[in-house]
Amino acid sequence: MQSERPRRLSERTVDFGLAAMEFCETLPRSSAGRHIGDQLLRSATSVAANYAEASEAESPADFVHKLKLAQKELKESRVWLLFASRLSPGEVVESLRSESRELLLMIGKSINTALARTKDNTIGA
Numbered sequence: 001m002q003s004e005r006p007r008r009l010s011e012r013t014v015d016f017g018l019a020a021m022e023f024c025e026t027l028p029r030s031s032a033g034r035h036i037g038d039q040l041l042r043s044a045t046s047v048a049a050n051y052a053e054a055s056e057a058e059s060p061a062d063f064v065h066k067l068k069l070a071q072k073e074l075k076e077s078r079v080w081l082l083f084a085s086r087l088s089p090g091e092v093v094e095s096l097r098s099e100s101r102e103l104l105l106m107i108g109k110s111i112n113t114a115l116a117r118t119k120d121n122t123i124g125a
Contacts, residue, residue: 009106010055013048013070016099020044020077023084023092033087040080044096046073047103060118064111071107074100 007015021044024037050070057063078100085093 009103009110010048010051012099012103012106013051016096016103017045017048019092019096019099023096026092027084027088036080036083036087040077040084043073043076043080046070047077051107060114064114064118067107067111067114071104071111074104074107078104 020040024041027033027037047070050066050073054063054066054070057066078097081093081097081100085097
């Protein structure tokens with residue numbers, strides 16, 4: 001039996017955006033539902049886009065900057081997910097909130113690692 005390989009962070013950010021897209025389709029068609037859905041759609045899908053840009057960074061500082069943008073979009077997504085959980089509670093929104101927490105931890109760790117490496121390379125230079 002084959003063991004399932006862990007999903008890469010880039011795949012997880014795309015999957016998060018796709019799951020958010022699907023969830024937004026289930027929100028009420030009220031003005032509040034549309035507003036929350038539009039905002040969540042923008043922030044959740046831009047996590048993957050910013051993470052992809054980080055992989056093509058022009059410098060270590062640019063890499064950290066783009067990861068911080070992804071982190072910022074995740075934090076914004078969490079706010080919209082909180083609103084959504086009040087408007088449309090359920091397992092899907094809680095799963096998205098859980099995944100956003102995990103992604104925040106992983107991206108935060110990547111930022112800290114990149115900053116430490118940058119600092120180590122500048123010592124004695």
